[in-house]
Amino acid sequence: MAAATLGAAASATGVLPAHAEPQAVAPGELDYQRLTLRGYNRRFVAQPKRIHIPSGTGELQEAVARSVRDDLRIAIRSGGHCFDDFVDSADTRSLIDLQRLNTVGWDDQYKAFSVGAGADLDSVYRGLSRWGVTIPGGICRAVGVGGHISGGGYGPLSRQYGLVADHLYGVEIVTVDARGESSLIVATKDGPHRDLWWANTGGGGGNFGVVSRFLLRSPDSDGTDPALALPRRPDGVLVGRLLLPMPVVTEESFVRFLGNYLDFHSRYREPANRFAGLYARLIFRPLIEGFADLLIFSYGEPRDAQSQLDEFLATVTDGVTPAPVLLPPTRLSYADSIEQYYAAPTNPARVKIKAAMLRQPYSPEQLRILYRALVGLTVNGESFVEFSPFGGAINATAPDATAMPARDSFMKMLIHATWRDPSDDDRFISWARTTYGSIYADTGAAPVPDDRNGGSYINYPDPDLADPVWNTSTAPWHALYYGDNYTRLQRIKAESDPKNIFRHRLSVEPR
Numbered sequence: 001m002a003a004a005t006l007g008a009a010a011s012a013t014g015v016l017p018a019h020a021e022p023q024a025v026a027p028g029e030l031d032y033q034r035l036t037l038r039g040y041n042r043r044f045v046a047q048p049k050r051i052h053i054p055s056g057t058g059e060l061q062e063a064v065a066r067s068v069r070d071d072l073r074i075a076i077r078s079g080g081h082c083f084d085d086f087v088d089s090a091d092t093r094s095l096i097d098l099q100r101l102n103t104v105g106w107d108d109q110y111k112a113f114s115v116g117a118g119a120d121l122d123s124v125y126r127g128l129s130r131w132g133v134t135i136p137g138g139i140c141r142a143v144g145v146g147g148h149i150s151g152g153g154y155g156p157l158s159r160q161y162g163l164v165a166d167h168l169y170g171v172e173i174v175t176v177d178a179r180g181e182s183s184l185i186v187a188t189k190d191g192p193h194r195d196l197w198w199a200n201t202g203g204g205g206g207n208f209g210v211v212s213r214f215l216l217r218s219p220d221s222d223g224t225d226p227a228l229a230l231p232r233r234p235d236g237v238l239v240g241r242l243l244l245p246m247p248v249v250t251e252e253s254f255v256r257f258l259g260n261y262l263d264f265h266s267r268y269r270e271p272a273n274r275f276a277g278l279y280a281r282l283i284f285r286p287l288i289e290g291f292a293d294l295l296i297f298s299y300g301e302p303r304d305a306q307s308q309l310d311e312f313l314a315t316v317t318d319g320v321t322p323a324p325v326l327l328p329p330t331r332l333s334y335a336d337s338i339e340q341y342y343a344a345p346t347n348p349a350r351v352k353i354k355a356a357m358l359r360q361p362y363s364p365e366q367l368r369i370l371y372r373a374l375v376g377l378t379v380n381g382e383s384f385v386e387f388s389p390f391g392g393a394i395n396a397t398a399p400d401a402t403a404m405p406a407r408d409s410f411m412k413m414l415i416h417a418t419w420r421d422p423s424d425d426d427r428f429i430s431w432a433r434t435t436y437g438s439i440y441a442d443t444g445a446a447p448v449p450d451d452r453n454g455g456s457y458i459n460y461p462d463p464d465l466a467d468p469v470w471n472t473s474t475a476p477w478h479a480l481y482y483g484d485n486y487t488r489l490q491r492i493k494a495e496s497d498p499k500n501i502f503r504h505r506l507s508v509e510p511r
Helices: 032-036 057-069 121-131 145-150 194-199 251-267 301-315 335-338 364-376 392-396 422-439 477-496
Strands: 003-005 024-026 050-051 074-075 094-097 102-105 112-116 168-176 184-190 210-216 237-246 278-284 291-299 327-332 350-358 383-391 409-420
Touching: 032 050, 032 094, 050 057, 050 251, 057 094, 057 168, 057 184, 057 210, 074 301, 102 121, 112 121, 121 145, 121 335, 145 210, 168 194, 184 194, 184 210, 194 477, 237 301, 237 335, 251 278, 251 301, 251 364, 251 383, 251 409, 278 301, 291 301, 291 409, 327 335, 364 383, 364 422, 409 422
Parallel strands: 050 094, 074 094
Antiparallel strands: 003 102, 024 050, 102 112, 112 210, 168 184, 168 210, 237 291, 237 327, 278 291, 278 383, 350 409, 383 409
C-alpha cells in the first residue's frame, strides 16, 4: 500500500510516523502560552494541565489513553476556530492539539484522499491541486478540517457540489470504551462501523472520539482514479465585489437591497438550478463606518459566468439608492481565487455569535430590526452580520443521509459581535442577544424549525440555545442543530463513547 503525500514524510496512512510518547507541554514550559492562545475567541483561554501535540496516530492514541488514566478532561483542537468555549474551557485539563496531523495524500487501501485532522483548509486546497481536484470547503482558509468536516462543512462550491461531509468516505478515529481503553478505528461508509462514519458527517467535533484523519471520496466515484475521486477544481473563476456605503443608506434602501438578495437565493435554491455556480457572501458592518460588502464567485465558462454575474447584480441592486459601487470583476484561476478567501486574524478578538438557517426570506419587519441593530452599534467596524448562501446541491441529499439535516434551507445568517476590551463584554453580548431575540421574537428568540426557519448550524455553536433564559421556545437546543437525527446520534454516542469522555456544552448526550 502506498500513499502520496505533501509536506513531511508520511506513513501509508497519510499521517506522520508514530512514536511511543506524544510531546506534552506543561504550564511554564516553552510554547505553553502560545499553544493556549491558538483559539479564535479571546473570551475563552484554557489553562490545561497538559497540552499534547501528537505527530502520528500512535502518539494520538497514547495521548488519549494517558488523559483517561489520569482522569483529565479532554478537549481537541484542530485549527482553533471554535466560536465558543468547547476547547478553551476552564474545565479543559488535557488539550490535544492536532496541528502536526496535517498531511494530504492518496490512500491506496481505501481508494480515497487522506487528510490529517489538523490540516487547515488552505493546505487542503493546495494539497489536492496536485490531482486537479478540490472540496466544497469553507471560505476561511485557516479553519482546521477537524471541526469543519465533522460539522458538515460548506463554502463557495457547495451550491454545486454539496457539503464537504457529502464527500466523506471514512474517518480514522480514536475512541474510548466502557473500560476506559482507547482504540483506533477506521469507520467507512460501506464497511465496518458505518454508524460512526455517519455521526461524523455533521454530528459535530469533539463528540465521539478524536478523528486523526478523514478519507474523502465523492459518492459517484469508486476511487480507481484519484483525479476523479473528488470534484474537479474549476478552470477559472470570475470574482466580483459590490460595496454599499452604509452611512448613506436609508432604512428603505437597506430593506430593498437585503430583500432582493434573499429573494434571489430563495428562488434559486433547488439542486442544479441555473445559478448553482454563483456564490455571493454578504456582510454588513455597523452603520457608523461600515459597508455592505458583497463578495461574488461566479464559476463556469467566461461568457456564462459574466452573464450570471450581470443578472445577479441587476436583481440585487434593483431599486436601491444610492446605487452600490461595483468594483471591476476579475477573471482568476481557481488557485488565485482562493487568495480572495479570508485569512486567520492576526490579533484574535473577543467574540459572541448567533446563527440561523433560513427556509424563507426574512419579513420586511425582520429586515428593519436588523437595520436598526446595525444603526445602534455605534462602535468599531469589526462586528458584522453575514449571509452565506446554502441550497443547490446541498439540498439534493436527504436530511437523514448525513448527520447534518439542513437540506431544505437556502441561506445561513450569522451575527458576529467582535470587540477587544473585556469591559465591553456585557454591551456586545447584549447587542448580539437582543438583535437575535428580536428577529426571532415570534418563535421564542430562536430559529425553531418550521416553514420559515431551519434551525442553526453546529459549527456555529451558541450555548444560549440550551439556556431557557435566552431560548424561550419549547424547542430543545438539539432540535435546532440536529432535527430528527438527534436520537440516532445519541445511540451512536452511547456506543462509541459510553463514559462520555468527549463532551462540551453542546455535546451529544448518550441515550
